[in-house]
Amino acid sequence: MVNKLKNRPIEILVNERLQKSEKNAIIDGVVTVRNLLLAGIPNLKMPVKYFESDEYPDIRWANQIGKKYSSNTNQINGGVMSQYLFELQNKVNFPYIVYITQDDLYICTDKNGNVINGSGDNGFSAGLSSENGPSIISTYRFKDIKNENERISCIKTLTMHEIGHLFGVINESHRNKNEIDYRGGAHCTNDDCVMRQGWKVPSDWQQMTKDRRGKSPFCLECQLDLKYWLNKKDN
Numbered sequence: 001m002v003n004k005l006k007n008r009p010i011e012i013l014v015n016e017r018l019q020k021s022e023k024n025a026i027i028d029g030v031v032t033v034r035n036l037l038l039a040g041i042p043n044l045k046m047p048v049k050y051f052e053s054d055e056y057p058d059i060r061w062a063n064q065i066g067k068k069y070s071s072n073t074n075q076i077n078g079g080v081m082s083q084y085l086f087e088l089q090n091k092v093n094f095p096y097i098v099y100i101t102q103d104d105l106y107i108c109t110d111k112n113g114n115v116i117n118g119s120g121d122n123g124f125s126a127g128l129s130s131e132n133g134p135s136i137i138s139t140y141r142f143k144d145i146k147n148e149n150e151r152i153s154c155i156k157t158l159t160m161h162e163i164g165h166l167f168g169v170i171n172e173s174h175r176n177k178n179e180i181d182y183r184g185g186a187h188c189t190n191d192d193c194v195m196r197q198g199w200k201v202p203s204d205w206q207q208m209t210k211d212r213r214g215k216s217p218f219c220l221e222c223q224l225d226l227k228y229w230l231n232k233k234d235n
Protein backbone atom coordinates (compact mmCIF):
# COMPACT_ATOMS: atom_id res chain seq x y z
CA MET A 1 0.00 0.00 0.00
CA VAL A 2 1.32 3.37 -1.02
CA ASN A 3 1.34 5.92 1.78
CA LYS A 4 -0.84 8.73 0.42
CA LEU A 5 0.57 11.21 2.95
CA LYS A 6 3.66 11.25 0.78
CA ASN A 7 1.65 12.86 -2.03
CA ARG A 8 2.88 16.41 -1.50
CA PRO A 9 4.29 19.05 -3.85
CA ILE A 10 8.00 19.28 -4.55
CA GLU A 11 9.08 22.91 -4.28
CA ILE A 12 12.28 24.03 -5.96
CA LEU A 13 13.52 27.21 -4.24
CA VAL A 14 16.18 29.16 -6.12
CA ASN A 15 18.35 31.70 -4.32
CA GLU A 16 19.60 33.52 -7.39
CA ARG A 17 17.99 33.63 -10.79
CA LEU A 18 19.37 30.78 -12.90
CA GLN A 19 20.17 30.65 -16.58
CA LYS A 20 17.30 29.11 -18.50
CA SER A 21 19.37 26.01 -19.27
CA GLU A 22 20.23 25.52 -15.57
CA LYS A 23 16.61 25.99 -14.56
CA ASN A 24 15.49 23.43 -17.13
CA ALA A 25 18.18 20.93 -16.05
CA ILE A 26 17.10 21.17 -12.41
CA ILE A 27 13.39 20.83 -13.17
CA ASP A 28 14.18 17.97 -15.56
CA GLY A 29 16.25 16.21 -12.87
CA VAL A 30 13.49 16.56 -10.27
CA VAL A 31 10.75 15.44 -12.68
CA THR A 32 12.80 12.45 -13.89
CA VAL A 33 13.18 11.06 -10.37
CA ARG A 34 9.59 11.95 -9.42
CA ASN A 35 8.38 10.01 -12.47
CA LEU A 36 10.55 7.00 -11.59
CA LEU A 37 9.11 7.13 -8.07
CA LEU A 38 5.51 7.32 -9.26
CA ALA A 39 5.80 4.93 -12.21
CA GLY A 40 2.73 2.68 -12.22
CA ILE A 41 1.04 4.64 -9.41
CA PRO A 42 -1.62 6.80 -11.11
CA ASN A 43 -3.25 8.35 -8.03
CA LEU A 44 -0.19 10.24 -6.76
CA LYS A 45 0.83 13.46 -8.47
CA MET A 46 3.51 15.29 -6.45
CA PRO A 47 3.46 18.47 -8.59
CA VAL A 48 6.80 20.23 -9.08
CA LYS A 49 6.78 23.98 -8.36
CA TYR A 50 9.55 26.49 -8.97
CA PHE A 51 10.09 29.66 -6.93
CA GLU A 52 12.68 32.41 -7.11
CA SER A 53 13.63 34.51 -4.10
CA ASP A 54 11.69 37.62 -5.13
CA GLU A 55 8.46 35.67 -4.77
CA TYR A 56 9.43 33.79 -1.61
CA PRO A 57 11.61 35.82 0.84
CA ASP A 58 12.51 32.81 3.02
CA ILE A 59 14.68 31.61 0.15
CA ARG A 60 17.14 34.50 0.46
CA TRP A 61 17.04 34.24 4.22
CA ALA A 62 18.22 30.63 4.07
CA ASN A 63 21.36 31.69 2.21
CA GLN A 64 21.93 34.58 4.63
CA ILE A 65 21.77 32.20 7.57
CA GLY A 66 24.22 29.91 5.78
CA LYS A 67 26.64 32.85 5.46
CA LYS A 68 26.09 34.21 8.95
CA TYR A 69 26.96 30.91 10.61
CA SER A 70 29.80 30.05 8.27
CA SER A 71 33.29 29.81 9.70
CA ASN A 72 34.65 30.68 6.25
CA THR A 73 33.47 33.90 4.61
CA ASN A 74 33.54 32.36 1.13
CA GLN A 75 31.23 29.50 1.96
CA ILE A 76 27.78 28.79 3.33
CA ASN A 77 27.06 26.38 6.16
CA GLY A 78 24.79 23.63 4.84
CA GLY A 79 24.09 22.24 8.31
CA VAL A 80 22.38 25.36 9.63
CA MET A 81 20.63 25.96 6.30
CA SER A 82 19.27 22.46 6.40
CA GLN A 83 17.84 23.05 9.90
CA TYR A 84 16.31 26.33 8.80
CA LEU A 85 14.74 24.77 5.70
CA PHE A 86 13.42 21.87 7.74
CA GLU A 87 11.64 24.34 10.02
CA LEU A 88 10.31 26.12 6.93
CA GLN A 89 8.98 22.81 5.59
CA ASN A 90 7.09 22.28 8.81
CA LYS A 91 5.73 25.80 8.82
CA VAL A 92 4.33 25.61 5.29
CA ASN A 93 2.58 22.24 5.32
CA PHE A 94 5.58 20.09 4.53
CA PRO A 95 6.24 20.24 0.82
CA TYR A 96 9.46 18.53 -0.28
CA ILE A 97 11.97 21.37 -0.45
CA VAL A 98 14.81 21.41 -2.97
CA TYR A 99 17.00 24.45 -2.39
CA ILE A 100 19.34 25.69 -5.12
CA THR A 101 22.26 27.98 -4.34
CA GLN A 102 25.19 29.24 -6.41
CA ASP A 103 27.34 29.73 -3.32
CA ASP A 104 29.98 27.24 -2.18
CA LEU A 105 28.44 24.85 0.32
CA TYR A 106 30.01 22.94 3.19
CA ILE A 107 28.59 20.60 5.78
CA CYS A 108 29.66 21.05 9.34
CA THR A 109 28.19 17.89 10.76
CA ASP A 110 29.55 14.74 12.30
CA LYS A 111 28.57 11.35 10.94
CA ASN A 112 25.35 11.36 12.97
CA GLY A 113 24.31 14.64 11.41
CA ASN A 114 25.01 16.72 14.53
CA VAL A 115 26.32 20.21 13.84
CA ILE A 116 29.93 20.90 14.79
CA ASN A 117 30.76 24.57 15.18
CA GLY A 118 34.03 26.22 14.24
CA SER A 119 35.83 23.20 12.88
CA GLY A 120 37.99 25.44 10.67
CA ASP A 121 38.73 23.45 7.56
CA ASN A 122 35.28 22.78 6.21
CA GLY A 123 35.93 21.13 2.89
CA PHE A 124 32.93 21.52 0.65
CA SER A 125 29.94 19.64 -0.66
CA ALA A 126 28.04 19.84 -3.94
CA GLY A 127 24.84 18.79 -2.22
CA LEU A 128 23.24 17.84 1.05
CA SER A 129 19.96 15.99 1.52
CA SER A 130 18.01 14.22 4.18
CA GLU A 131 15.21 11.75 3.69
CA ASN A 132 11.93 13.70 3.24
CA GLY A 133 13.98 16.83 2.82
CA PRO A 134 15.25 19.34 2.59
CA SER A 135 17.71 18.92 -0.26
CA ILE A 136 20.34 21.58 -0.86
CA ILE A 137 22.14 21.75 -4.20
CA SER A 138 25.09 24.00 -4.95
CA THR A 139 26.04 24.63 -8.57
CA TYR A 140 29.27 26.37 -7.49
CA ARG A 141 31.76 23.56 -8.07
CA PHE A 142 30.54 22.98 -11.62
CA LYS A 143 31.01 26.58 -12.74
CA ASP A 144 34.44 25.94 -14.28
CA ILE A 145 33.36 23.09 -16.55
CA LYS A 146 34.10 24.64 -19.92
CA ASN A 147 31.69 22.68 -22.06
CA GLU A 148 28.30 24.25 -21.44
CA ASN A 149 26.28 21.11 -22.27
CA GLU A 150 28.43 19.04 -19.97
CA ARG A 151 28.08 21.54 -17.13
CA ILE A 152 24.29 21.58 -17.50
CA SER A 153 24.18 17.77 -17.66
CA CYS A 154 26.27 17.56 -14.47
CA ILE A 155 23.77 19.84 -12.71
CA LYS A 156 21.01 17.44 -13.77
CA THR A 157 23.02 14.46 -12.49
CA LEU A 158 23.56 16.14 -9.11
CA THR A 159 19.88 17.08 -8.91
CA MET A 160 18.77 13.49 -9.55
CA HIS A 161 21.25 12.24 -6.94
CA GLU A 162 20.03 14.62 -4.24
CA ILE A 163 16.36 13.95 -5.02
CA GLY A 164 17.18 10.25 -4.71
CA HIS A 165 18.36 10.87 -1.13
CA LEU A 166 15.24 12.93 -0.45
CA PHE A 167 13.16 9.89 -1.40
CA GLY A 168 15.03 7.45 0.77
CA VAL A 169 17.82 6.14 -1.46
CA ILE A 170 19.92 4.31 -0.13
CA ASN A 171 17.53 2.21 1.95
CA GLU A 172 19.93 0.15 4.05
CA SER A 173 17.23 -2.19 5.35
CA HIS A 174 17.08 -4.25 2.20
CA ARG A 175 20.51 -3.69 0.66
CA ASN A 176 23.57 -5.79 1.01
CA LYS A 177 25.85 -3.82 3.36
CA ASN A 178 28.94 -4.95 1.43
CA GLU A 179 27.56 -3.20 -1.60
CA ILE A 180 27.07 0.19 0.06
CA ASP A 181 29.65 2.97 -0.10
CA TYR A 182 29.47 4.70 3.30
CA ARG A 183 31.61 7.73 2.50
CA GLY A 184 29.52 10.83 3.35
CA GLY A 185 26.33 8.85 3.91
CA ALA A 186 25.14 5.62 2.26
CA HIS A 187 25.68 5.46 -1.50
CA CYS A 188 25.22 2.95 -4.30
CA THR A 189 28.12 1.01 -5.78
CA ASN A 190 26.38 -0.20 -8.95
CA ASP A 191 27.86 0.72 -12.32
CA ASP A 192 26.28 3.68 -14.12
CA CYS A 193 23.97 4.61 -11.20
CA VAL A 194 23.77 8.31 -10.25
CA MET A 195 23.41 7.32 -6.58
CA ARG A 196 27.13 6.55 -6.40
CA GLN A 197 29.15 8.91 -4.22
CA GLY A 198 30.60 11.88 -6.11
CA TRP A 199 33.58 12.44 -3.87
CA LYS A 200 35.74 14.27 -6.37
CA VAL A 201 33.96 17.37 -7.64
CA PRO A 202 33.49 17.91 -10.48
CA SER A 203 35.32 14.93 -12.03
CA ASP A 204 33.22 12.14 -10.43
CA TRP A 205 30.09 13.97 -11.53
CA GLN A 206 31.41 14.33 -15.05
CA GLN A 207 32.01 10.59 -15.07
CA MET A 208 28.55 9.78 -13.68
CA THR A 209 27.03 12.09 -16.27
CA LYS A 210 28.85 10.23 -19.05
CA ASP A 211 27.84 6.85 -17.58
CA ARG A 212 24.13 7.63 -17.31
CA ARG A 213 23.67 8.61 -20.96
CA GLY A 214 20.98 6.60 -22.72
CA LYS A 215 20.12 4.61 -19.57
CA SER A 216 17.93 4.90 -16.53
CA PRO A 217 19.81 7.16 -14.09
CA PHE A 218 19.02 4.81 -11.19
CA CYS A 219 20.01 1.15 -11.02
CA LEU A 220 17.28 -1.41 -10.27
CA GLU A 221 18.14 -1.52 -6.56
CA CYS A 222 17.90 2.25 -6.22
CA GLN A 223 14.57 2.18 -8.08
CA LEU A 224 13.41 -0.39 -5.56
CA ASP A 225 14.51 1.94 -2.74
CA LEU A 226 12.16 4.58 -4.18
CA LYS A 227 9.26 2.13 -4.02
CA TYR A 228 10.13 1.23 -0.43
CA TRP A 229 10.07 4.89 0.50
CA LEU A 230 6.57 5.31 -0.97
CA ASN A 231 5.31 2.48 1.21
CA LYS A 232 6.92 3.71 4.42
CA LYS A 233 4.54 4.80 7.17
CA ASP A 234 6.89 7.00 9.18
CA ASN A 235 5.53 10.41 8.20
Ligand SMILES: [Zn+2]
Binding pocket: 161, 165, 185, 187, 196, 197, 198
Ligand atom coordinates in the same frame (compact mmCIF):
# COMPACT_ATOMS: atom_id res chain seq x y z
ZN1 LIG B 1 24.88 11.57 -1.94
Ligand SMILES: [Zn+2]
Binding pocket: 188, 189, 190, 193, 194, 195, 196, 218, 219, 220, 221, 222
Ligand atom coordinates in the same frame (compact mmCIF):
# COMPACT_ATOMS: atom_id res chain seq x y z
ZN1 LIG C 1 22.00 2.51 -7.56
